[in-house]
Amino acid sequence: MDPLRVAVVGTGNIARIHADSLRQLGDDVRLIGAVDVDADRLAAFADRYDVPARHSDLTSLLEKDRPDLVHLCTPPGSHHPLALACLTAGSNVLVEKPPTLSLAELDELVEAERKSGASVATVFQHRFGTGALRLRALLDSGVLGRPLVAVCHTTWFRNQAYFDVEWRGRWDTEGGGPTMGHGIHQMDLLCAILGDWTEVSAIARQQARRMETEDVSMAHVSFANGAVASVVNSLVSVREESYLRFDFERATVEVTHLYGYGDDDWRITPTPEHAGEVLAAWRTGPSGVRSAHRAQFAEVVRALRAGTPPPVNSAESRRTMGLVAGVYASAFTRSAVRAADLAADSPFYRKMEGNGPRW
Numbered sequence: 001m002d003p004l005r006v007a008v009v010g011t012g013n014i015a016r017i018h019a020d021s022l023r024q025l026g027d028d029v030r031l032i033g034a035v036d037v038d039a040d041r042l043a044a045f046a047d048r049y050d051v052p053a054r055h056s057d058l059t060s061l062l063e064k065d066r067p068d069l070v071h072l073c074t075p076p077g078s079h080h081p082l083a084l085a086c087l088t089a090g091s092n093v094l095v096e097k098p099p100t101l102s103l104a105e106l107d108e109l110v111e112a113e114r115k116s117g118a119s120v121a122t123v124f125q126h127r128f129g130t131g132a133l134r135l136r137a138l139l140d141s142g143v144l145g146r147p148l149v150a151v152c153h154t155t156w157f158r159n160q161a162y163f164d165v166e167w168r169g170r171w172d173t174e175g176g177g178p179t180m181g182h183g184i185h186q187m188d189l190l191c192a193i194l195g196d197w198t199e200v201s202a203i204a205r206q207q208a209r210r211m212e213t214e215d216v217s218m219a220h221v222s223f224a225n226g227a228v229a230s231v232v233n234s235l236v237s238v239r240e241e242s243y244l245r246f247d248f249e250r251a252t253v254e255v256t257h258l259y260g261y262g263d264d265d266w267r268i269t270p271t272p273e274h275a276g277e278v279l280a281a282w283r284t285g286p287s288g289v290r291s292a293h294r295a296q297f298a299e300v301v302r303a304l305r306a307g308t309p310p311p312v313n314s315a316e317s318r319r320t321m322g323l324v325a326g327v328y329a330s331a332f333t334r335s336a337v338r339a340a341d342l343a344a345d346s347p348f349y350r351k352m353e354g355n356g357p358r359w
């Protein structure tokens with residue numbers, strides 16, 4: 001079978017992880033093109049990864065090289081127009097998180113996807129480590145019982161200099177602070193396990209950094225299955241950690257990591273009466289794969305070969321983006337927000353900050 005022809009747009013920091021991860025997939029994929037508006041970065045990247053087609057704009061790549069799949073590794077504000085261009089040209093697109101700046105933009109991509117036959121997917125790599133896959137499998141089998149309570153913490157640290165990069169910490173280019181840009185990873189895994197959320201109550205604060213957006217948000221979230229979760233997103237936490245905890249009727253399942261987990265970062269604590277059954281199921285589940293871009297890319301390639309929408313598909317991405325919008329809507333209206341409140345007439349549908357933040 002011919003290799004899948006992939007192009008990378010935006011050749012900055014995360015693009016190198018994309019290129020290294022694509023390389024690790026071997027002959028299944030070929031990096032045939034790269035695009036950047038910065039000629040020096042483009043040349044350095046293309047030389048390093050031996051990329052034949054080099055372009056200063058996406059339109060030229062789409063016309064001349066017609067890639068099967070485009071990885072968008074540009075700053076968040078450019079994701080929507082670039083993804084639209086890919087879908088219109090019939091190329092599948094895998095966009096870095098956050099997929100768009102707003103729910104309105106994401107819905108436009110869903111509409112373009114419907115018309116084009118090509119697919120749009122978002123990079124949420126923490127769904128794809130075997131720890132998360134094992135948890136999902138155990139939950140589906142019923143061995144854990146009902147989910148009751150969850151904790152979802154992204155307590156990270158970014159100093160003031162981090163926000164010197166011109167697109168960071170601004171509503172119009174990044175779409176938010178740690179809720180949109182960092183905690184979205186953990187919130188996506190939370191939603192992947194617990195499903196549809198129904199209501200959120202949140203606060204957002206500017207605790208320490210000079211920037212437009214929040215540097216801390218805290219929320220409690222209700223899910224359609226009856227579970228409730230506590231979410232913290234912070235960029236001012238000196239001892240950094242990503243922590244997810246799920247309390248089911250028959251066991252607590254936890255993962256503690258920072259930017260990626262392995263199997264050893266997971267811990268399961270069953271009730272004494274269900275220990276035998278729960279631990280046996282946990283030990284025989286999938287194992288051996290860290291949460292990383294490579295794990296997701298392998299699934300994206302598999303899905304495209306099978307003619308199915310690659311993960312994380314637009315509907316799943318939208319649910320996570322809806323929760324992000326819900327956190328901001330609740331924080332800035334100072335009231336509980338239901339998922340249904342974020343319809344097209346809500347100011348938080350068009351912009352994450354709605355009609356403007358209220359601190």
Ligand SMILES: NC(=O)c1ccc[n+]([C@@H]2O[C@H](COP(=O)([O-])OP(=O)(O)OC[C@H]3O[C@@H](n4cnc5c(N)ncnc54)[C@H](O)[C@@H]3O)[C@@H](O)[C@H]2O)c1
Nearest residue numbers: 010011012013014035036037038073074075076078096097
């Ligand atoms: N999944 C993850 O764990 C993870 C981690 C870090 C960053 N990210 C995401 O990756 C994206 C990029 O972040 P980064 O840190 O690599 O940014 P970066 O600033 O290092 O790189 C972005 C590159 O895109 C180029 N660019 C900008 N506009 C362009 C356009 N219209 N066409 C072509 N090239 C353009 C810039 O010149 C630059 O080289 C962001 O969405 C960020 O949130 C994801």
